[in-house]
Amino acid sequence: MLYAKASAADKRVALRAGLSSGRILRYPGAFNPLSAKLIQQKGFEGVYISGAVLSADLGLPDIGLTTLTEVAGRSQQIARMTDLPAIVDADTGFGEPMNVARTIQTLEDAGLAGMHIEDQINPKRCGHLDGKQVVDTDTAIKRIRAAVDARRDPNFLVMARTDIRAVDGLDAAVTRAKALQDAGADAIFPEAMGSLAEFETIRAAVSVPILANMTEFGKGELYTVQQLEDVGMNLVIFPVSLLRLAMGSAARGLDAIESHGSLTTMLPEMQHRADLYKLLDYSSYSQFDSGIFDFTLNPHISTPSSTQV
Numbered sequence: 001m002l003y004a005k006a007s008a009a010d011k012r013v014a015l016r017a018g019l020s021s022g023r024i025l026r027y028p029g030a031f032n033p034l035s036a037k038l039i040q041q042k043g044f045e046g047v048y049i050s051g052a053v054l055s056a057d058l059g060l061p062d063i064g065l066t067t068l069t070e071v072a073g074r075s076q077q078i079a080r081m082t083d084l085p086a087i088v089d090a091d092t093g094f095g096e097p098m099n100v101a102r103t104i105q106t107l108e109d110a111g112l113a114g115m116h117i118e119d120q121i122n123p124k125r126c127g128h129l130d131g132k133q134v135v136d137t138d139t140a141i142k143r144i145r146a147a148v149d150a151r152r153d154p155n156f157l158v159m160a161r162t163d164i165r166a167v168d169g170l171d172a173a174v175t176r177a178k179a180l181q182d183a184g185a186d187a188i189f190p191e192a193m194g195s196l197a198e199f200e201t202i203r204a205a206v207s208v209p210i211l212a213n214m215t216e217f218g219k220g221e222l223y224t225v226q227q228l229e230d231v232g233m234n235l236v237i238f239p240v241s242l243l244r245l246a247m248g249s250a251a252r253g254l255d256a257i258e259s260h261g262s263l264t265t266m267l268p269e270m271q272h273r274a275d276l277y278k279l280l281d282y283s284s285y286s287q288f289d290s291g292i293f294d295f296t297l298n299p300h301i302s303t304p305s306s307t308q309v
């Protein structure tokens with residue numbers, strides 16, 4: 001009932017343990033607190049909080065318009081609803097290295113298990129847009145050092161993302177990844193890799209855990225969880241996927257109202273009321289007030305997946 005039971009400290013320990021387990025961790029992107037609960041219910045290892053989703057949710061493009069206050073506020077709302085560790089996209093850290101330090105402390109206070117800071121210039125843009133630019137190695141290192149020095153919980157994960165692959169090529173990505181590891185990064189996020197072999201090259205270059213970004217319709221190909229585990233990846237994110245699925249379904253629903261005047265044909269695609277109530281844990285709330293949970297299923301409408309065997 002209410003918020004998740006696991007503390008932020010416990011979640012950070014769980015993330016660290018997962019990263020050293022030798023198994024790849026699957027982190028779908030939650031587009032709201034409710035979808036974070038669904039990710040947990042379905043048995044995933046953690047929740048990703050995407051900057052692209054956060055901006056899109058506000059109706060904005062992913063070009064560095066969101067503020068630390070907005071990102072911290074939304075990620076706190078999402079992180080507190082799940083016992084799973086949540087990793088948030090902190091873009092370029094919201095300013096100079098001093099701002100990065102404050103960003104880290106703010107995200108720690110918001111209950112996140114970790115975050116990533118990237119080496120794009122300010123203002124950043126989505127990693128799959130053309131025309132990206134990156135800062136020099138010295139500036140990239142300063143961001144990571146500022147983050148590492150500022151954290152108060154040593155288990156809070158500081159991940160360094162590098163966007164340099166699309167700008168200067170794979171060799172530059174290898175050099176940058178090594179420099180970021182040396183600066184104290186706990187993990188590396190090599191953005192927009194061209195192939196599985198490129199992931200392998202980064203794997204051979206650094207010893208810290210590596211994240212693979214399986215975002216759809218981007219610069220990179222989509223690989224299976226198994227393929228990524230086989231090349232030594234430790235974490236895979238599906239950052240915008242749930243939002244894309246939900247929005248795709250919403251668009252089809254609106255079209256159905258337009259063409260049929262009804263959503264009856266769409267009922268199988270919908271989360272059933274009973275499944276929503278289960279996810280929200282209505283039954284626990286009725287321990288406080290037995291009048292709350294008085295929902296009975298109408299068998300004539302459709303069968304919720306929660307009752308299917």
Ligand SMILES: C[C@](O)(C(=O)O)[C@H](CC(=O)O)C(=O)O
Pocket residue numbers: 049050051052053062089125126127128191213215216218239240
């Ligand atoms: C991972 C990412 O930074 C995000 O904000 O989710 C994006 C995802 C996307 O735009 O598809 C990125 O890869 O830059």
Ligand SMILES: [Mg+2]
Pocket residue numbers: 050051052062089091126127
């Ligand atoms: Mg992003």
